Amino acid sequence: MKRIGFIVNPVAGMGGSVGLKGTDGNVEEAKRRGAVPHAGERAQRALEQLKRAKGLCFLTCAGGMGESSLSAVGLENYQVVYAPGSETSAHDTRTAAAVFLEKGVDLILFCGGDGTARDIFSIVGRDVPILGIPAGVKMYSGVFAVNPDAAAELVAGLDTASLRDSEVMDVDEDAYRAGTLDTRLFGIARTPVIRGMVAVSKQVYEQPDEERAKGEIAQFIQEVMVPGALYIIGAGTTTEAIVRYLGHKKTLLGVDVLKNGRLVAADADEKTLLRLTEREKDVRIIISPIGAQGFILGRGNQQISPAIVRRAGIGHVIVVATPHKLQDIPELLVDSGDPVLDREFGDSIQVICGYRIAQRKKVRH
Structure with missing residues (x-):
């Protein structure tokens, strides 16, 4: 026993x-x-x-x-x-x-x-x-x-x-x-x-190649942003590079909201996100996985709740990560708190990792 x-x-x-x-x-x-x-x-x-x-x-x-x-x-x-x-x-x-x-x-x-x-x-x-x-x-x-x-x-x-x-x-x-x-x-x-069932501690990458990759990702995201869409941008240094490229200061460990290049909300909580998305027809979420662990939802960004993800739609969740970070992550993990929503992400998702460059990454939930 x-x-x-x-x-x-x-x-x-x-x-x-x-x-x-x-x-x-x-x-x-x-x-x-x-x-x-x-x-x-x-x-x-x-x-x-x-x-x-x-x-x-x-x-x-x-x-x-x-x-x-x-x-x-x-x-x-x-x-x-x-x-x-x-x-x-x-x-x-x-x-x-x-x-x-x-x-x-x-x-x-x-x-x-x-x-x-x-x-x-x-x-x-x-x-x-x-x-x-x-x-x-x-x-x-x-x-x-x-x-x-x-x-x-x-x-x-x-x-x-x-x-x-x-x-x-x-x-x-x-x-x-x-x-x-x-x-x-x-x-x-x-x-x-048992292999794959326990997370590893987070890693933070600070290398010249990483900064260049973040800049390329930011440039590409800026080019493909849809006018009139509301963008919810999660925590991390890669997403920070995107917001900085657009001319704003990012809440590094929080969630910010942009629309038409304008900062709508900084360090937003779930209640703010629900209010801002209530009447929006086009909501998009940009998130980056936690280094080494690979979580894209459920760690450090609980403000982006299942209700927010459903308002945007799985197809409007944009994942960004540098190549270096991706090579150390065997798979992406989703643990939003809603197992049904987690399964809707399917078996894989596209990750933008450079200027007009993306990799397909396995998803586990």
Whole structure:
């Protein structure tokens, strides 16, 4: 019988759709902006797949930190070993991790983002393998499954999975909100892995050839932009080059909106995007995959929600990436939170990688 420590960070990811770029220390502001929790839903999606698995016993926390998700899907083989207060915090995550460590769990399965991974690792280190169900705004660490379904497969196949060293990254939240990506290595965790089911840590490319490629992509995008269309432009340095080419300053780690060469909105949240697209007949989305990981939706751009993608249409999602970045990404990943929409992307998508140059890239969802 495998003993699985199970933690849900109930507020993970709440800051994404409202443009906060993170929820740590900003839960009340996220709520004020209308954010709603979704980590429980992500956890339940994984747990639904585990209802058929045999030989698993879950140790968890009371209420929204685990018990509610297990109960919601009808899993009965679990034990509540920690009860947090009414308002959960990082302290509760660390305390629960310490209880799991004391009780000798075989794996800690958590639902959250980089902050949750860091809190758990700070207690268990390399003594207990950890695996994340992705639910945060930022997931730069390598301990996350590519989506909830993959997390379930890894847990169900724990007997045959191998363990690998995975980076736990510490992201400076204040710098991130200000538009600067400042990361440091927090530690090296052990993570169960079956090829293709666990993300790797994000890579950032800063080379002369990269800058030239970004410029070529920007020039081509400017030439093919349709007059009257509303363009939603995701985060990243490649998309930044496009906006800069058009004469504007890009929110590097946020979402901006342009129309007819004019900046309509900077650092837009989901609510703003819904308002701006409500009466538009032609909406297009320009996004770039996260380096090394390959996610085009569901990581760092949750403002571009399934509702926004549907308003634009899959055919109006434009993916851009430099050749160097593409060569290190075996496939593109889509994890928007809506599995039906994810499947509509099909098996492959065209990626603009230069001036009038594109590659066809495999898509997995």
